Amino acid sequence: MKSVPVAELLSDDAEHLGLKLIYGKKIIDDKHITHFRIQKPGLALAGYCDHIHSGRVQILGNTEVSYLWTLAPDQRKQAMAGVCQKGVCCFIVTKDLHLPQEVIDTVKVFSIPLFKTDRVSSETIIDLSVYLEDRLAPDTVCHGVFLDVFGIGTLITGRSGIGKSECAVELIKRGHRLVADDAVRFKRIQDYLEGSSSDILRYHMEVRGLGIINIKDMFGVAAIRLRKKLELVIEFTDWNPDISYDRLGLDNVYQEILRHRIPKIVLPISAGRNMAVIVEIAARNHLLKIMGYDSAKQFAEKLTSAISDGGIHNPMADEIDKRMGRWGVE
CATH class of the missing domain: 1.10.287 (Helix Hairpins)
Structure with missing residues (x-):
């Protein structure tokens, strides 16, 4: 199971969350978040702690803090201890609310990091969920070229040297956009796959005989995009006269990536075939299928x-x- 160290909530990538660490500087690297869903432990503070998950961030908003202030000091300690005993990874106090001292003392006893933010709970939960979903999403790396062709996220695969990059350059010249070349990283975001490039390879392509070229510098920012939903896989393969290729377009072929079945088209390579045009036609045809016309x-x-x-x-x-x-x- 993937996890995110609590310390990452203070990283540059999470700066938009506006979190300040109140307690736990020495332990935030040892605590890990394992789920992007956020919890508000209001019912747990009242004594029902059965559904507190240790790997989820716990939000102490206006309701929770107001309730704690209504309790006697010993009751506050007991209420917080009941939640902390579940092995909570961290607490976040929203709206910069003033906490009872017993709450701070209890999280110190159980060694649980405590954060504060001046933002309201609803905004914090939404932004934190989006950030954690991206960081915790299952991912894999596929070899190929990933492009946005007519709005369709198209992954071109095939053996090394078969002409994927050359086809991609022609498609970029025709107005389509590069997402990633060579090593394409895919993440499973809820019910779809999102592809992107690594930081090192971003904007770059390898063209045999030329070497590494920078697509952003050569064609401009309109020729690239940072990420795209995967909708179609096109596999380039060497022409084999002994193989019967699909001539009607009636065969439904899929490729499974991260437990998602993606429509796949196998295109044989032979002299005289303009593969860039064929990829464009494949993307247009896929658009028609999405609209209900096959x-x-x-x-x-x-x-x-x-x-x-x-x-x-x-x-x-x-x-x-x-x-x-x-x-x-x-």
């Missing part, structure tokens, strides 16, 4: 109907019938 299925249905009405036997119609039957289409 040209291959429409053509197959019309052809099958026409041949059936005319009583004409055609091998292509037999093939289409088999594939349509495989999908359960009548």
